[in-house]
Amino acid sequence: MAKLIVYYAHPGHQFSQVNRAMAKVVAGLERITFVDLYAEYPRFEIDVGLEQARLLDHDVVLLQFPMFWYSTPSLIKEWQDLVLEHGFAYGSGGDRLEGKHMQLAISAAGPEDAYTCNGYQNYPLRTFLTPLEQTARLCKMEFVAPYVLYGSLHAPANGLLEAHLSGYRRLVEALRDDRYDIGAALELDTVNPDNLPILDGGAA
Amino acid sequence: MNEFLLLAFLFLIAGVISVPVASKLGLGSVLGYLLAGIALSPLLAELDVDVVSIQHFAEFGVVMMLFLVGLELEPKMLWQMRSKLLGLGGLQVGITTLAIAAIAMAFGHPWSIALAIGMIFALSSTAIVLQTLNEKGLMKSDGGQSSFSVLLFQDIAVIPMLAFLPLLAVPELVDTLPVEAAGHGGAKSSDGGHGLELSFVDGLNAWQRGLVTLGAIAFVFAAGTFLTRPVFRYIAIARLRELFTAFALLLVVGIALLMIVVGLSPALGAFLAGVVLANSEYRHELESDVAPFKGLLLGLFFITVGAAIDFGLLFGSLGAIVGMTLGLMLLKAGVLFGLSYLFEIRGGDRWLFTLSLAQAGEFGFVLLSFTVANGVIPPGLSDQLLLVVALSMLLTPLLFIVYDKLIAPRYAGAQAREPDEIDERGSVIVAGHGRFGGIVNRILLSAGYKTVVLDHQSEQLEMVRAFGVKAFFGDATRPDLLHAAGIEDASMLVIAIDDREQATELVRYVTEHYPDVYIVVRARDRHHVYELWGAGARDIIREGFDGAVRAGRSALEALGVHPYAAERKVRGFVENDRAQLRELADLFDPDIPIQENKPYVEKAREFIDRAEEVMTGRSKDFSSRADRGWVPPSLEDVDAEVEASDAARRS
Incomplete structure (x- = not known):
């Protein structure tokens, strides 16, 4: 049984369709910790001590957010800047997060084919995520393949949202219950409801 | 009595006339007085003055x-x-x-x-x-x-x-x-x-004298x-x-x-x-x-x-x-x-x-x-x-x-060590050390600034002095006391005195005589803001406003509004309220009663109408600006954008 913490960050919570629904799914699950970062720190006064204690207390850190300008919402950056301290998360003596896993669950407005060398975004999605990937590496954490929804603004209308939500639920439960094949996930680029490497009977 | 008045008059008029002239000529007040004395001497001799x-x-x-x-x-x-x-x-x-x-x-x-x-x-x-x-x-x-x-x-x-x-x-x-x-x-x-023979030590011997x-x-x-x-x-x-x-x-x-x-x-x-x-x-x-x-x-x-x-x-x-x-x-x-x-x-x-x-x-x-x-x-x-x-x-x-x-x-050029000695006086003067000024003072001190606190309640002072705060008794609205507290060398004056007219007068006096001193002043209410603005203050803090805003935000959160949405809502409110206040302050004229000030009344009317729309939910006036960044574009816009981007790449 792994201990899992979900950090959800969306500054426009009330305007969101995908992320709000995703947050609702995982917030109701048992034996996971759910944190709405923008609700907890509406004025960006992050409680560093509390956040570090939370990290120490969990094995998997899941960051759920919409991609804004090829990056995270600003509060996640603030959280990184303050919580991942030298001597705690990295640098001399900074090995407290060693061996933990970082899982992302993100939504992107652009279609999947835009995130290719030939698409209008010019780069694969993973390229835009390299800052987070390297952050995990510097903190001696494992960066597991991100759970991605492309074309997120269309998803509610074309019926993809339902599958995405149930996939999200299966991912989180599998991570929690040690049924997620981390080894396989590390090999993958990104994961979605159809290619989740869940062990024995992970289907919902 | 008459002789005394005559003498007083002579000395005063000699001083009043000669000292400004001497100062103007760069001779200093002492020489001015001395010259006045020389000028007076024949007259005094005539009057047989001792x-x-x-x-x-x-x-x-x-x-x-x-x-x-x-x-x-x-x-x-x-x-x-x-x-x-x-x-x-x-x-x-x-x-x-x-x-x-x-x-x-x-x-x-x-x-x-x-x-x-x-x-x-x-x-x-x-x-x-x-x-x-x-x-x-x-x-x-x-x-x-x-x-x-x-x-x-x-x-x-x-x-x-x-x-x-x-x-x-x-x-x-x-x-x-x-x-x-x-x-x-x-x-x-x-x-x-002093022409007094009071000494009683004359009759004592050396060690008694020393003891006394x-x-x-x-x-x-x-x-x-x-x-x-x-x-x-x-x-x-x-x-x-x-x-x-x-x-x-x-x-x-x-x-x-x-x-x-x-x-x-x-x-x-x-x-x-x-x-x-x-x-x-x-x-x-x-x-x-x-x-x-x-x-x-x-x-x-x-x-x-x-x-x-x-x-x-x-x-x-x-x-x-x-x-x-x-x-x-x-x-x-x-x-x-x-x-x-x-x-x-x-x-x-x-x-x-x-x-x-x-x-x-x-x-x-x-x-x-x-x-x-x-x-x-x-x-x-x-x-x-x-x-x-x-x-x-x-x-x-x-x-x-x-x-x-x-x-x-x-x-x-060689006087290089002069500047740091000016710091001897506090660089910030805090006038009034009650609930409001006390907090300001504590914040300034904690940031390492030197302050001089003036208050006219001695109980208040004894309390704060017990904590090592540099506090002095006195009425900050008196120019001489401000001078004694070092207003010439101060970079800032924080006005937190209770009396609103005195606060306004103080602003007027300091902006006129010490334009380089930055003023932060507490306003009791909206009209006081206008008065202070008119007197020349530009950094005006309404005492109840921030508290009320926080209470409003707390209420929104308790009613289930997402805390970050509540935060943005009140930020928008504050921004909007401040802009209106500033516009009205410019129209405010202390010499005209508000109801007779036509441009003011019209502007206020306009703001009230707008506030009504907001309050009845017909306008999102002050919340929209902060929210805009998070509202997703319409699907048509998204598609058009994808189309255009792809087309641009293909060409």
Whole structure:
């Protein structure tokens, strides 16, 4: 049984369709910790001590957010800047997060084919995520393949949202219950409801 | 009574006319007063006025000045000055006395008279020098501090001189003295010239005398430390401004009397009392109460010095007297210049020290009449010496001008360590230390800024002083108290006093006289904001506003609004409210009642209509701007964007 913490960050919570629904799914699950970062720190006064204690207390850190300008919402950056301290998360003596896993669950407005060398975004999605990937590496954490929804603004209308939500639920439960094949996930680029490497009977 | 009014009128009008002219010409106030005195002298002679007795009275200004100097000087600083005080002061008095005595003997005077002249001329003018140094802001410079040390030592040295001089009496002179004058002289011209025979230590032997002296000083320390606070609180009950002034005067006069009674210098006693009170919260209050009296008395003193110059005698032996004066000043300057090497006073400070103390001083008048009365110096010689003292004092302002114009500019670049000394006063003045000002002060202190707190409630002050806050008693709306608290050197004034009209007046006064001082002011309500804006304040904080905004946000959160959405909503509200307030403040005119101010009413009407739309949910006015960034574009827009981007790539 792994201990899992979900950090959800969306500054426009009330305007969101995908992320709000995703947050609702995982917030109701048992034996996971759910944190709405923008609700907890509406004025960006992050409680560093509390956040570090939370990290120490969990094995998997899941960051759920919409991609804004090829990056995270600003509060996640603030959280990184303050919580991942030298001597705690990295640098001399900074090995407290060693061996933990970082899982992302993100939504992107652009279609999947835009995130290719030939698409209008010019780069694969993973390229835009390299800052987070390297952050995990510097903190001696494992960066597991991100759970991605492309074309997120269309998803509610074309019926993809339902599958995405149930996939999200299966991912989180599998991570929690040690049924997620981390080894396989590390090999993958990104994961979605159809290619989740869940062990024995992970289907919902 | 009429005679008194006439005299007062003459002295005042002479001062009022001549001092501004002298200041304008860059001569300084002292020379202005001296010249006024010279101009007045024929008139005073015509009226048969006893200038010398007025001078004795006016000398009390020196006592007050030393009290004020003491207030500026904390005991710690006095202790740091000890080597300068004793070494520099002692050597200056000793060497100058001996050198002058030697020259006087060379001119054929007997040794006793020569020694008396040496002592008299060794002293410099505390009144002129300190007044000028303060006026020019040179008190804190190295040269100023050294000069002050020497002057303080001289003030102390007068007491043993008064005891020693009668021993130099020449028997033939004593015989010629009228009996009455001989018996009277000692007391009449005791230091400070207060013409009182109160001393009860005469009948005591040496150790009893010492005991009484120590007791008196101990009393000044104990009373200053333990009695001022309850007395001030008692006085505050009456809530009368003039009572504070009365008490401040009472304090100085009382100490002077006590010192005379035990045979000490009143100036020294007042100085000690000042030092004892330098750490007290009433320091600035005392300072601003005593300062005007000091200024007037010193002005009167300088006028009498000018008026007492006997021009008949001067022109009778012009060459001799001018020669003596110049010789004296040259000699004194030479000794000072030499000492400045020994005590490592450098650069422009060396010249300031040398030039400022080269004159004889007001104690010279006192000692001269004392020596005549005791048969030490013959009256004819004394009259000449008196002229030398007066003339050297008259020339001193000119030496300061020489320093200002010729010497200071040369060293202007070298004064590198000046700036950090300005910090001695608080860089932020907090007026009012209640619930509001107290918080501001704590924040400033915690960020490492120096503050000076002014409040007129003594209970409040005692409480905050217990926590080590630099707090002073006084009404911040009084310009003199602001001055005493250092508004000239302050970079900021925080106004948190309760009375709204006074706060507005304070803003008006400070923006007009000290435009460089940044003002942060608390407003009681919306209309007060307009008044403060009109008075020139630009950083205005409504006292209840932030609290109300936070309460509104709390309510929204409790009602289930996402905390970050609630935060943005109130941010929008605040921004909108501030913009409206500013627009209305520009239209507000304190001279027109609001309901008659047409543009104001129209604008307010417009804002009210808009607020109505917001409140009834028909407009999202103040929340939309902050939200816009998070509202996703429509699907059509998204598709069009993808299309356009792809098309751009293909082409």
